[in-house]
Amino acid sequence: MDEQHKAKGPASYFPAIEQRYGQPVSHWLALLAGRDEKQHMALVAWLKTEHDLGHGHANALVAHYLAQG
Template identity: 80%
Template sequence: MDEQPKVKGPASYFPSIEQKYGEPIAHWLTLLASREEKKHMALVAWLKAEHGMGHGHANALVAHFLAQG
């Protein structure tokens, strides 16, 4: 039996983020890349305030984005 490896870390939130907010992850990463601010909590706060995102979802997106360099 070939089981898919379980997705761990921030990416484990991606399916629910796409379902809840109706945009692909690439959309959110592009928005984050357009921001001059690069501090983790400032980006989380921006996603929450401007896009109504929950803290866990915003935190996962920002963590993934910043880990990409």
């Protein structure tokens, strides 16, 4: 990916997330969509506790998910 098309913000973490955890980002977004909780840090804590994601990866997924509305 060249500089002009390089992902920015939370999406910049997506390739590393997919590589490290072996699931596509769509998997994580679907899990988040299934949660009644919509508070950012509560969702981050849930991903860290229940799915063993690192803080930065969980934070990026939640930020992206919540930004979608």
